[in-house]
Every structure is written in structure tokens, then in C-alpha cells.
Amino acid sequence: MTTPTVAVLDYGSGNVHSAVKALEAAGAEVRLTRDRREVLEADGLLVPGVGAFGAVMDQLTAIRGDELIERRLAGGRPVLGICVGMQVMFERGIERGSDVPGLGEWPGDVTRLDAPVVPHMGWSTVRPGEGSRLFAGVEDERFYFVHSYAAQAWTLEVSPPFPQPAVTWSMHGVPFLAAVENGPLAATQFHPEKSGEAGIRLLRNWVGQLAE
Template sequence: MSPKPTVAVLDYGSGNVHSAVRALARAGAEVTLTQDTDTILNARGLVVPGVGAFAAVMDALKAIDAPRWIGRRIAGSRPVLGICVGHQILFERGVEHGIAAEGMGEWPGEVTALPSDVVVPHMGWNTIKAPEGTQLFKGLEEERFYFVHSYAVQSWDFDQTIESMHPPKVTWSHHGADFIAAVENGPLAATQFHPEKSGDAGMALLQNWIETL
């Protein structure tokens, strides 16, 4: 039997990380909750969770130099999975209550409030529209996933004019407006929803990701 792939879950003070740790272990990974640099850089996969405000999560990540570690993994084609606000901070910036904060800028886009004419937070199960060739949603295109958020990226403007580049695969959902539910971009992937709270569908998605490690 081959050894389980190692997955580091970034420990930077974000709440509710233990449910993600348990879910990844059930999905077949050897999981460590850590902020140790060597473990983060050398694990087969890194998961960046996140709950709360965009700016607060970025501040907490910067406090332990996590953006540099995440960037080094991406540059070395080592898989990273962001979840919820861990998905949002990969975009250029977030705007909450009129205050803008810079994100990591791996993808273009701004995290903004969902439309005011719908109930927020968007809390509960929702469908997704996955692109062709998706790895994360392989066999899960008709499933529902569990969301808890009031902000999202609601447009995508990625420069796809470079012929040698494989454009990211973008998955959408809808709550008052279309918003980005997930992105797959080489070693970097992220979901706005919580796979660890999404029952069998979320477990299967984590297994799909672990298969890429």
C-alpha cells in the first residue's frame, strides 16, 4: 500500500480549522496543522483555510510570513488549496464596509459584497456550474456544496491571449448574482464554499484534490 500523501493545513489563528483537518484525514491524507516553514514547504499539499474578514485574514497571514511560503509553493508547482476566505485572499483585493485590502494577487478580481437584495450571509447548500475538464468537480458537477459568506468575486477578467498558457478553470454559483465558487489553476486551487462541511460531495472533492498530489 502506498503511503498517504502529506497535507499541511496552515495554522495562523483562523477559526474552525479542525473540521478541515478531520475531513482531509478521512479523505485519505496524512494531515498536520502547522506553521512550521519546512513542513509547509515540503508537504505534498498545503491547505489555506479562512473565516472572517478579508483584511483580518491577510493581516494574520502576513504576521507569520505565510504569503511568501504560499508563493514559493506556487512557484515550485506544489499544490495549494484555499478554502472560503483562503480562496478570497488569492485575488487582487477585498472591499468590506468601504475599506479595501490588498490580497495576494494570484488571480484578477475584487472580493465585494453580494447584492443587497438577497439574504446575507449566503448560508446553506447551493449548486455550481463547473467547466469542462475540471479535476476538483470530476463526477460532482450535479452536486450541491455548503456556502457561508457575504462577499465574493463576481467577475472574471483573466488575460487568455497568451497561447502557451492554460487558462484557469473557473466554477460559478449564484446568489443574487453570479459569483466565483472555485478556481483551478495548475498547482493552485480554491473554493469559496466549505468542502469540509459539504457532506459526501465535499469529501469526494477533497479526494479529487488529494489524487493530484
């Protein structure tokens, strides 16, 4: 069996090297790249993201990463977003008084968590959505979160014959989206690359789908 290739989008976001190592541990051949051909032709694309929503969008659009993500998804090519890389898949990020357009792949806003302590930093359990493949075998594990903002509602309406997205929730003061699996687009608010063996197993589940 051919080893799946994963492009990690190199657009200036931090923490990419730990993501590369985690994907390699999960069985992928990994390339940290912004080369258009490599990004479009890889079996999977990982979009990392740390920091502010607006800054990540600026960095993405500066290398036309928004176009690359849209082209992959239009062709049914898998994309996985992590942390702010998940947040930018929504329509808007409302942060520190700014209202920044996101990629608009999913409807809804990313807003500040209404919790006694923010940021949400540490290990938390999740409640996987029905039919989740990412969480197969790690449904009861804890994952590592570092964030102050999140999508807190899921409003996408999907009609048959299209499959219903698997929407995974967690809690920090309020319920928020911990992960979404929606056709070729999947994303996690937590950091699988910082989540120990559970995170590697989750990435292995995603990499395994690329080989199908």
C-alpha cells in the first residue's frame, strides 16, 4: 500500500514542526510546503493555525491559501484544520472588537468563550458526533486545548443523499465545537499534535481515510 502524502500548509503559522512530526508518527509522508502543485496534489492537506483569527486569515490570503483550500474541497480532496485552522473555516471571527471574514466553508461565527477562566488551556473530554471516524477508538480520551475563541453553534443544514456531518462537542463554561467532519473537510479545535497517543491515533484515523 502506498504511504499517503500530506501537505502541511506553510503560511507562517507557528507550531508546524510538531504537526509534521505527529503526522509522520501517524503514518503519513509529510511535506511542509506552500508550493501550489504540492498542496493541490497531496492526498491530504493540513491547515495549522495559532494566534488571532485575523492574523491567520491575513497570512493565509497572502499566499493565496484560501484559493488552495477552496480548490481542494471543490474537488473532494481532504483538508484537516487545527485550532485557528478550524476557526477560519467559518464565516466570521469576532475578536477584540473586530469582525473578520473567514473562509466561509461552514456557516456561523467564532466568538469568545463565556467562561470563568479564559483561555481554555489543558486537557478536556469530548462528545463525538454520530458516525465520527476521526474519533474511532479514542472516543473516551482527553485532548489538549489552548484557545479563547470557538464556534459555539452548528447551523449547517444537510439534506439526503448527502451524509450528515459528524459534529463533536466539548465544554468550557459553555458548549463549543471541538471537531467537525463534513465530507472532505474536517477540523479540530484542539491540538492533536499536543494530545499524546490519543492525538496520534486520531491523526492515524484521518491518514487512513486518505488511503481509501
